[in-house]
Amino acid sequence: MPAKPSAADLKILAELERKVLWLSSWTIHHANHLRESSDGLKVGGHQASSASLAAIMTALYFHVLRPQDRVAVKPHASPNFHAIQYLLGKQTREKLEAFRGYKGAQSYPSRTKDTDDVDFSTGSVGLGVAQTLFSSLVQDYVRAHFPSKRPEGRMVALVGDAEMDEGNIFEAMLEGWKHGLRNCWWVIDYNRQSLDAVIREGLWARYETMFKNFGWDVVIVKYGSLQEAAFKEPGGEALRNWIDSCPNQLYSALTFQGGAAWRKRLMNDLGDQGPVTRLIDKRSDDELARLMGNLGGHDLPSLLEAFDTAAMNDRPTCFICYTIKGSGLALAGHKDNHAGMMTPAQMDQLRETMHIRAGHEWDKFEGLATPPQELQAFLDRVPFATKEPRRYQAPHVDVPRALAVTIQPTMSTQMGFGQILNELGRGDSDFVKRIVTTSPDVTVSTNLGPWVNRRNLFAREKMADTFKSERIASTFNWEFAPTGQHLELGIAENNLFIALSALGLSHSINGERLFPIGTLYDPFIARGLDALNYACYQEARFILVATPSGITLAGEGGAHQSIGTPLIGMAQDGLAAFEPAYVDELAAILAWSFDYIQKGGEAEPSERNWLRDETGGSVYLRLSTRPVEQIKRTVTPELRQGIIDGAYWMRKPGPNCQVVVAYTGAVAPEAIESIGLMGEDRRDVGLLAVTSADRLNAGWTAAQRARERGLVNARAHIERLMADVPPHAAIVTVCDAHPATLGWLGAIDGHRTRALGVEHFGQTGSIGDLYRHYGIDANAIVAAAETIAPGRPIRHLKALP
Numbered sequence: 133m134p135a136k137p138s139a140a141d142l143k144i145l146a147e148l149e150r151k152v153l154w155l156s157s158w159t160i161h162h163a164n165h166l167r168e169s170s171d172g173l174k175v176g177g178h179q180a181s182s183a184s185l186a187a188i189m190t191a192l193y194f195h196v197l198r199p200q201d202r203v204a205v206k207p208h209a210s211p212n213f214h215a216i217q218y219l220l221g222k223q224t225r226e227k228l229e230a231f232r233g234y235k236g237a238q239s240y241p242s243r244t245k246d247t248d249d250v251d252f253s254t255g256s257v258g259l260g261v262a263q264t265l266f267s268s269l270v271q272d273y274v275r276a277h278f279p280s281k282r283p284e285g286r287m288v289a290l291v292g293d294a295e296m297d298e299g300n301i302f303e304a305m306l307e308g309w310k311h312g313l314r315n316c317w318w319v320i321d322y323n324r325q326s327l328d329a330v331i332r333e334g335l336w337a338r339y340e341t342m343f344k345n346f347g348w349d350v351v352i353v354k355y356g357s358l359q360e361a362a363f364k365e366p367g368g369e370a371l372r373n374w375i376d377s378c379p380n381q382l383y384s385a386l387t388f389q390g391g392a393a394w395r396k397r398l399m400n401d402l403g404d405q406g407p408v409t410r411l412i413d414k415r416s417d418d419e420l421a422r423l424m425g426n427l428g429g430h431d432l433p434s435l436l437e438a439f440d441t442a443a444m445n446d447r448p449t450c451f452i453c454y455t456i457k458g459s460g461l462a463l464a465g466h467k468d469n470h471a472g473m474m475t476p477a478q479m480d481q482l483r484e485t486m487h488i489r490a491g492h493e494w495d496k497f498e499g500l501a502t503p504p505q506e507l508q509a510f511l512d513r514v515p516f517a518t519k520e521p522r523r524y525q526a527p528h529v530d531v532p533r534a535l536a537v538t539i540q541p542t543m544s545t546q547m548g549f550g551q552i553l554n555e556l557g558r559g560d561s562d563f564v565k566r567i568v569t570t571s572p573d574v575t576v577s578t579n580l581g582p583w584v585n586r587r588n589l590f591a592r593e594k595m596a597d598t599f600k601s602e603r604i605a606s607t608f609n610w611e612f613a614p615t616g617q618h619l620e621l622g623i624a625e626n627n628l629f630i631a632l633s634a635l636g637l638s639h640s641i642n643g644e645r646l647f648p649i650g651t652l653y654d655p656f657i658a659r660g661l662d663a664l665n666y667a668c669y670q671e672a673r674f675i676l677v678a679t680p681s682g683i684t685l686a687g688e689g690g691a692h693q694s695i696g697t698p699l700i701g702m703a704q705d706g707l708a709a710f711e712p713a714y715v716d717e718l719a720a721i722l723a724w725s726f727d728y729i730q731k732g733g734e735a736e737p738s739e740r741n742w743l744r745d746e747t748g749g750s751v752y753l754r755l756s757t758r759p760v761e762q763i764k765r766t767v768t769p770e771l772r773q774g775i776i777d778g779a780y781w782m783r784k785p786g787p788n789c790q791v792v793v794a795y796t797g798a799v800a801p802e803a804i805e806s807i808g809l810m811g812e813d814r815r816d817v818g819l820l821a822v823t824s825a826d827r828l829n830a831g832w833t834a835a836q837r838a839r840e841r842g843l844v845n846a847r848a849h850i851e852r853l854m855a856d857v858p859p860h861a862a863i864v865t866v867c868d869a870h871p872a873t874l875g876w877l878g879a880i881d882g883h884r885t886r887a888l889g890v891e892h893f894g895q896t897g898s899i900g901d902l903y904r905h906y907g908i909d910a911n912a913i914v915a916a917a918e919t920i921a922p923g924r925p926i927r928h929l930k931a932l933p
């Protein structure tokens with residue numbers, strides 16, 4: 133437990149709280165009024181929200197937190213965070229002056245874009261909150277597998293009360309309960325205001341019951357120490373009862389109006405010509421306003437007491453801290469204050485109240501009563517302000533260059549995935565020990581079962597498989613053990629992505645590299661898409677295996693079949709998307725991925741493919757359950773490189789080529805069949821196997837950009853491949869997904885192109901039925917070729933139904 137602060141330290145903390153309020157307000161004011169705004173947008177949301185959390189963050193950062201603790205600061209409190217880091221010497225004035233500007237301090241705390249040691253990015257509300265929960269589970273996982281002398285950290289989220297509406301938070305709580313969550317604090321800024329509204333009465337009681345149900349401790353920080361003292365005065369009990377029954381809207385409105393309004397209302401409701409009247413009368417308007425505004429969340433002694441007490445154990449704890457949105461500012465309590473902005477006149481007034489001279493607004497200690505040396509000495513002692521880096525580095529882990537898999541004559545990429553992992557599961561290398569798999573209740577149906585059989589499920593405590601001990605035959609014998617390497621999740625896909633986000637930052641948060649592999653059905657990426665985006669934005673490193681996909685999931689119908697996911701793969705920054713057709717391709721891609729996800733930092737694009745491979749990223753593999761006849765071949769280094777770079781010629785177009793068929797993924801058999809069907813009637817047909825539309829497209833864009841910058845010889849991988857295609861040839865592209873995935877190939881050299889794919893919701897049927905129905909079967913490819921690459925009729929083209 134942190135030592136209780138001395139009276140002198142408490143005084144300094146109170147001064148720092150004012151300073152945080154000032155600096156964050158000034159940062160926002162500066163961005164709004166003192167700098168040109170190009171988009172006409174002013175800083176909304178931040179001013180009132182930051183003020184709401186000034187005391188809570190002061191208590192945490194300057195007293196409670198230790199360097200190993202990690203925090204998700206709610207998005208609109210970013211100015212507070214930047215101000216605190218500024219006071220601790222970790223943020224520059226230039227960045228604060230450029231708040232929301234180019235290369236300035238970010239509007240919402242950003243792990244990757246900010247330079248002042250943000251632990252977890254926030255912005256899309258709810259996600260940072262869940263991130264702390266999963267980070268705590270990952271910390272337990274890492275400690276069970278890799279014992280460490282480093283102290284355990286606490287994962288802390290500063291949560292808005294309206295943020296609690298986000299469903300992903302509840303999904304996470306349930307998962308936390310299952311896994312025995314600890315070392316996690318959620319501090320709710322209970323200001324009873326959201327963006328638009330004042331929240332419903334009594335919400336705190338719902339939270340309290342809910343958190344307790346999920347096994348959390350709940351600490352309600354409702355009254356400040358001034359209020360507690362007043363309650364002890366004669367008449368104090370009546371005041372407490374009045375506060376307890378006061379509706380949120382009225383409390384906010386009176387706060388906004390100030391001392392005289394409080395007096396009038398309290399006298400009307402409580403005036404008794406006796407003790408209560410005396411309690412009110414003996415205070416000036418200002419003192420009365422201060423008393424009524426002294427809610428627990430604005431009162432350092434109450435907050436410190438609550439935090440310090442909870443810090444004595446590792447229980448997951450929710451703090452419900454009563455606050456007033458905009459506290460300390462002219463906007464305090466007003467229901468419209470979310471987008472509220474202090475006027476220059478109001479800022480001047482605040483500056484004067486803070487004893488800050490004009491022109492000295494950025495001075496760290498300006499206006500504080502304690503001498504600067506003492507303040508600096510205090511800051512130097514703050515536990516959180518360690519000089520040691522709080523982010524760790526993990527050494528590169530050697531990974532195999534090739535992965536073993538027995539290729540059967542006919543198999544699906546999903547089967548191949550299961551077998552590769554099963555083979556890996558036999559191993560005992562450092563690399564294999566660092567693989568961690570996770571899946572939202574689709575472990576078996578995504579083919580992770582054999583791997584889990586070998587490596588077990590993770591739990592902090594051992595738990596036997598009852599079916600096994602009862603000797604009931606089962607394909608799977610899964611035991612929970614601290615050494616288990618599969619993190620079992622419930623169905624909520626949001627949790628999968630946040631879990632991957634937490635696992636994928638382990639090298640930085642825990643100093644231990646993990647190789648997280650998450651599996652789910654491809655269509656359900658959409659369910660967790662914002663969380664996936666969040667994980668990528670934070671540069672978490674993981675491999676996402678999405679299977680089954682497309683209308684190869686033929687029997688399952690429209691809501692289970694994915695159409696747009698390859699486009700997500702192309703558009704999602706930080707995620708390299710692949711869609712292999714063959715298992716040898718998959719093995720090459722996976723082996724490459726284990727290396728790729730370890731890379732990081734700034735690097736120039738490679739001149740070979742114009743991709744930023746040296747900076748690394750996460751990987752998305754779109755796989756299928758469709759059994760496909762495999763090709764007997766050796767994967768030469770050249771072929772391997774083509775697979776990784778995104779495409780290779782399965783059949784190189786001849787000099788008189790009239791048609792090229794370019795395909796990706798599970799439609800390979802149709803593409804190959806179509807080549808056979810048109811071979812007699814179209815010359816030198818080429819067949820392009822695309823393994824990553826995403827990487828081809830990214831390389832092409834980057835090479836064009838490089839040429840525009842004067843590097844005239846820059847050529848992307850796909851440009852070199854297309855150089856083999858004569859200008860008069862036409863291209864037919866085909867994929868089990870939206871046609872835009874490959875439709876752009878014609879734009880590279882201006883070839884006529886027809887893009888086949890799926891544009892409408894599917895229905896149930898066989899793969900053959902559906903491929904025919906949506907026009908991605910061999911016949912449809914041939915018909916398209918005949919139409920855009922004129923010549924004699926293609927004899928094998930059957931009449932289309």
Ligand SMILES: Cc1ncc(C[n+]2csc(CCOP(=O)(O)OP(=O)(O)O)c2C)c(N)n1
Pocket residue numbers: 177180181182184207208255256257291292293294295296321323325326327328457470
């Ligand atoms: C997913 C998502 N939806 C909407 C928003 C826009 N938004 C930002 S803050 C906010 C209200 C937050 O209220 P609360 O959490 O109570 O914080 P306070 O404003 O009280 O500080 C909304 C709707 C967002 N940032 N993220």
Ligand SMILES: [Mg+2]
Pocket residue numbers: 292293294321322323324325326457
């Ligand atoms: Mg709120």
